[in-house]
Amino acid sequence: MRIFADLWWFFKQERLKYFFGIIFLMLSSFLSMIPPYVVGIIVDDIRTRNLTPMILGKWILFLIIIGIIYYFTGYIWRQLIFGSSIILANQLRNDLYRHFTKFSPNFFQKRRIGDLMAHATNDINAVQGAAGEGILTLFDSLTLGGMVIVTMSAFISWKLTLITLLPMPIMVVLTMHYGNLLHKRFGKAQAAFSDLNDKVQENVSGVRVIKAFGEEEAQINMFRKASRDVVDKNIAVAKVDSLFDPTITFIVAFCYFLALIFGSIYVVQGSMTIGGLTSFTLYLGQLIWPMLAFGFLFNIVERGSASYDRIRRLFAIKPEITDVDGASSEVPSGAIDYAIRNFRYPESESNALSDIRININQGQTLGIVGKTGAGKTTMLRLLLREFDIKDGQISIGGKEIRSVTLDALRSAIGYVPQDHILFSATIAENIAFAKPEATREEIERVARLASIHEDILHFKEGYETVVGERGVTLSGGQKQRISIARALLADSEILIFDDSLSAVDARTEASILHALKHERKNKTTLISAHRLSAVEHADQIVVLDEGRIVERGMHQELIEKEGWYAEMYAHQQLESLVSEGGGKA
Incomplete structure (x- = not known):
């Protein structure tokens, strides 16, 4: 409980x-006590030949009125109690989603998406059941069961009632034991479902890779194994679940046996009428539901408890990146200053960046180049505060980025990531993601700047073409350019390109960069790239190697230094010439 x-x-x-839901539920329970009592009166009137058509008609009319009132009270308590449980599910789901949005990428790297989805679906549904059906079965079993027992004791025979209820403590002990078993097994079943959910999510997302490597059969076998595990663990739950009904049914049958044996004795002895025994038997039938409900109660609450434990463990995790006390909500603007002595990722033993000192005046463009793993993306992610720096700082307009709220900081930055995420919506809606109005x-206009407008017009539905899971398949370059258009539409003070031109050809890249130069005057741009063009x-370029700046300057200055940049630029120029020559051939 x-x-x-x-x-x-x-x-x-x-x-x-x-409160009112429970009041109307109790009223319904009280109303359900009346028909068996009336039936007992009618049976005794039949036995004594005192029943007339007029008396019978009055009783029937009375029962019809009771039935109508019972109907409306039942409708009201269902609306109030079950409606409230739906509100709980909605509130938990929204809170959980809001909680997810506060986490840094480090959180999602450690957890599986399928597991997080299972928390937001199956687990919340189980908690909703506890707040709806759980409350119903708790109060219905207590109120209806209590009223039945009181009525049987007060108006028929307290002795027969006591004898009939003797097996009840056995049922309570057994159902509590089943409930404890159910809690443990249901938790394992939910965890297995999370694993299966994660496997489906991974395979659907990576279906092209699976097909490209011919791994369909291997993945099918892995899915079959995960699915079998879910089945096995749910069967283990069902084995415990299936004990409730037979146990309760056996106890109820034994109660009926006691009622008939001892009730018949009392009728023969004259201490009870046949009508009284009839009413007692009908009341005992009404006691079946509270008994069953008591079993259901343990089932429902233990499922809800196991799921709520899983949800609470998620809520207990605190976001690593939060607003500091007194943080300003003013959107930062001005020069960007990197002053990082050392930075390492959580749980890493080596530094990702060391001795990074860069000043980028407002309106300038910074180029960041280097080998894979040199620290280019790390520099950009730190500016976005995806991680916090412990030894050093980054400032915008003289304000340390931790001195402003996350909303204010990220409102100042437009971001085009390496992985281009498009949502299952129209192309127009994807571009307008950061500016829905x-x-x-x-x-x-921004589609033209990103050199994607003509491509979009070639689609049958144009800008209304749906992309994502349910729509057309876009090329890597088209996804990149839609992402660029989305960032340009936001018109942020700072624009970050994280190797975001790798999938477009040289001519398209030149067109985009030319548009950026004219469109973003007096606004700052940071570009990390492998392709030096x-x-x-x-305005300035830094070359990173193992997290350190090994070269810096403008393009021509770096060429003249004849270091890594000059060597890589010459290599890429040669590749370009060979590619063009191959094309002409």
Whole structure:
């Protein structure tokens, strides 16, 4: 029953709905006590030949009125109690999603997407059941069961009631034992479902790679194994679940046996009428549901408790990157200053960056180049505060980036990542992601700047073409250019290109860079790239090697130094000439 204590905050929040829901539930239970009593009276009237058509008609009319009232009370308590449980599910789901958005990439690197999805679906559904059906079965079993027992004791025979209920403690002990087993097994079943969910998500996302390497059969076997594990663990749950009904049914049958044996004795002795025994038997039938509900209660609450434990463990994780006390909400602007002595990723033993000192005046373009793993992306991610620096700082306009809120900081930055994420929406909606109110003219203008407008017009639906899981397959270059258009539409003070021109040809790259130069006057741009032609025009270029700056200067200055940059530039120019020559041939 711990789940009800855990959810007390919600019951307090929705106390009026639950209060009146329980009141109407108790009223329904009270109304259900009346028909068996009336039937007993009618049976005794039949036995004594006192029943007339008029008396019978009055009783029937009375029962019809009771039935109508029962109907409306049932409708009201279902709306209030089950409606509240739906509100809880919605609130938990929204809170969980909001919680996810606060985490840094480090959190998602350690956890599987499928597992997080299972928390937001199956686990929340189980908690909703505890707040809806759990509350129903708790109060219905207590109120209806209590009223039935009181009515049987007070109006028929307390002795027969006591004898009939003797097996009840056995049922309580057994159902509590089943509930404990169910809690443990259901937790394992939910974890297995998370694994399966993650496997499906990975395979759907990576279906092209799976097909390219001919690994369909191997993945099918792995999925079959994961699915079998889910089945096995759910069968283990079902084995415990299946014990509730037979146990309760056996106890109820034994109660009926006691009622008939001892009730018949009392009728023969004259201490009870046949009508009284009839009413007692009908009341005992009504006691079946509270008994079953008691079993269901343990089933529901243990499932909800196991799922709520999993959800709470997620909520207990604190975001690594948060706003500091007193952080300003003013969007930062001005020169960017890197002053990083050392930075290493969490759980890493080596530095990712060392002795990084760069000043980028407002309106300048910085090019960042170097080998794979040199630290280019790390520099950009630190500016976005995906991680915090412990030994050093980054400032914008003289303000350390931790002195402003995350919302303010990221409002100042447009970002085109290496992995181009497009949502399952139209091309126009994808471009307008950061500015939903943008007009079609604004969307088309930035599409032209990103050299994607003509490509879009070739699609059958144009800008209304749906991309993503349910739409057309775009090339890598088209995805990149849509991502660039999206960042340009945001018109941020700072624009970051994280190797975001790698999938476009040299001519398209030159066109985009030319548009950027004219479009973003007096605004700062940071470009990391492997292809050096992407940073030729930059006001300053830094070359990173193992997290350190080994060269810096403008394009021509670096060529004259005849270092790594000059060597790589010559190599890439030669590759370009060979490619062009091959094309002409």
